[in-house]
Amino acid sequence: MTAPTRRDLMRLGAAAAAVWGVPSIATGWQNGDGESIRLWPGRAPGARDTAIVRHMQDRTGGVPRRDRRATGIADPVLLVRRPARPTGAAVLVLPGGGYGFLAVDNEGEEQAAWLNARGITAFILYYRLPAEGWSDQALVPLQDAQRAVRLIRAGAIGFGIDPGRVAVLGFSAGGHLAGSLATRHAERIYAPIDAADRLSARPDMAALIYPVVSMAEPFSHAGSRDKLLGLDAPADRRRLASVETRVDADTPPTFLAHAGDDPVVPVANSLALYGALIAAKRPAALHIFDEGGHGFGVRLPTASPASAWPDLLHAWGVRRGVFVAR
Numbered sequence: 001m002t003a004p005t006r007r008d009l010m011r012l013g014a015a016a017a018a019v020w021g022v023p024s025i026a027t028g029w030q031n032g033d034g035e036s037i038r039l040w041p042g043r044a045p046g047a048r049d050t051a052i053v054r055h056m057q058d059r060t061g062g063v064p065r066r067d068r069r070a071t072g073i074a075d076p077v078l079l080v081r082r083p084a085r086p087t088g089a090a091v092l093v094l095p096g097g098g099y100g101f102l103a104v105d106n107e108g109e110e111q112a113a114w115l116n117a118r119g120i121t122a123f124i125l126y127y128r129l130p131a132e133g134w135s136d137q138a139l140v141p142l143q144d145a146q147r148a149v150r151l152i153r154a155g156a157i158g159f160g161i162d163p164g165r166v167a168v169l170g171f172s173a174g175g176h177l178a179g180s181l182a183t184r185h186a187e188r189i190y191a192p193i194d195a196a197d198r199l200s201a202r203p204d205m206a207a208l209i210y211p212v213v214s215m216a217e218p219f220s221h222a223g224s225r226d227k228l229l230g231l232d233a234p235a236d237r238r239r240l241a242s243v244e245t246r247v248d249a250d251t252p253p254t255f256l257a258h259a260g261d262d263p264v265v266p267v268a269n270s271l272a273l274y275g276a277l278i279a280a281k282r283p284a285a286l287h288i289f290d291e292g293g294h295g296f297g298v299r300l301p302t303a304s305p306a307s308a309w310p311d312l313l314h315a316w317g318v319r320r321g322v323f324v325a326r
Contacts, residue, residue: 035079035080035082036078036080037078037080037151037155038075039076039077039078039144039147039148040075040147041193041194042193044076044134044143044144045136045139045140045143045190045191046134046135046136046137046139046140046143047134047135048133048134048135050132050133052072052073052132052133053072054070054072054073054074055070055072056070057069057070057071057101065106066105067103067105067106068104068105069097069101069102070101070102070104071101071102071129072132073102073127073129073132074128074132076125076128077125077126078092078123078124078125078148078151079108079126080122080159081109081112081113081116081121081122081124082121082160083115083116083117083118083120083121084116085119086119086120086121086160086161087118087119087120087323087324088160088161088162088165088324089119089121089161089165089317089322089323090120090121090123090152090159090161090162090165090167091121091123091166091167091168092123092145092149092167092169093111093115093123093124093169094107094127094168094169094170094171094175094177094178095107095108095124095171095174096170096172096174096175096295097172097173097174098172098173098221098223098224098227099129099130099131099141099173099223099224099227100131100223100227101129102127102129102174103171103295103297104124106297106299107172107295109124111169111171111297112124114298114310119324119326121159123148123152125144125148127140127144127145127148128143128144130228131230137228137230138228138230138237138241139189139190141228142177142181142184142187143189143190145168145177145178145180145181146181146185146189146190146201147190147197147201149181149199149202150197150199150200150201151196152166153166153196153199153200154195154199164204165204165322165323166203166204167204167205167206167207167317167323168181168203168205168207169207169209169313170208170209171209171210171211172209172210172211172212172221172264172265172295173224173227173228174211175208175209175210175213176211176212176215176224176228178203178206178207178211179206179208179213179243179254179273180241180243180246181201181206182203182206182243182254183243183246183247183248183251184246185201185202185203185250186201186202186250202250202252203252204252204253204320204322205253205317205320205322206251206252206253206254206255207254207255207256207257207313208254208255208256208257208270208273209256209257209258209309210258210259210262210264210265210270210292210294211243211256211258211265211270211273212224212225212265212269213242213243213244213269213270213272213273214243214244214269214272215228215229215233215242216235216238216239216241216245217242217268219266219269219272220238220242220269221265221269225238243273244272244275244276247273247276247277247279247280247282248280249281249282251277251282252282253282253283253284253320254277254283254284254285255284255287255312255317256270256274256285256286256287257288257289257306257309258270258288258289259288259289259290259291259292259293259294259306260288260289260290260291261290261292261293262292262293262294263293263294264293264294265294271286271288274286283320285312285316287308287309287312289304289305289306289308290305291304291305291306292304292306
């Protein structure tokens with residue numbers, strides 16, 4: 001499949017916006033402080049009669065920064081976070097949570113804040129959790145991620161972004177989803193429903209932070225694997241869902257950051273994907289920090305070596321032509 005040119009994306013994006021309109025709705029997730037976009041105009045693919053109850057658990061306690069976990073996502077949405085001075089770049093943000101919840105502050109809102117400060121429009125995806133009662137559960141998050149990129153491009157004019165400068169940023173299990181999107185963007189996994197689905201779901205750049213990568217190797221994160229694939233998934237399904245096995249000539253430039261002391265998702269995940277990218281001669285950057293643990297987001301003190309990753313990512317995105325120097 002030939003990748004569309006920027007002119008193609010602009011033309012199709014305008015057509016999709018004219019046909020579908022990319023509506024904003026209130027969903028109850030965003031506390032009235034921003035826009036939200038429904039992914040699916042009707043029921044999401046694979047919906048059953050199972051009742052999925054929306055829930056936001058606030059674990060903030062005495063910590064100054066908010067720490068909420070979202071579950072029960074029956075109607076996935078994009079929360080739009082616009083910068084004061086947009087540069088035309090956009091990032092789809094995919095929070096982690098082991099495919100069992102979404103860490104919407106540490107790996108969502110706080111990421112949008114630093115992106116906005118650099119003139120980048122952020123789209124936080126509240127994607128469906130595979131074990132909450134969906135058919136084809138292993139495809140559910142990727143269906144949402146593909147659709148999200150297409151809707152971002154369809155609404156490019158209204159969002160004030162360049163549809164040829166759309167990146168994805170994922171954390172932990174959200175990193176696995178970002179990697180799956182980067183390597184499986186052209187895979188048809190849901191029936192097209194409108195003009196937006198004529199657009200490419202390929203991100204122009206991918207960034208994976210302490211990501212889950214392999215579902216087959218001994219260093220796989222078992223919790224994420226079992227939530228995505230179900231318990232005791234056969235070896236062929238595990239390999240199919242392993243990002244490092246899906247890299248090809250159309251995989252976008254990929255940035256990886258991980259801490260060597262990560263006690264949850266071994267750094268071997270990032271090493272495996274980096275090796276696959278280099279073998280496929282794809283542009284890639286890998287940063288391994290000696291300290292940082294897991295789930296650090298942007299909350300690390302500046303003295304921590306892993307706190308450098310947002311600046312490193314932004315500089316790399318500038319070199320790739322997706323971001324703009326400020």
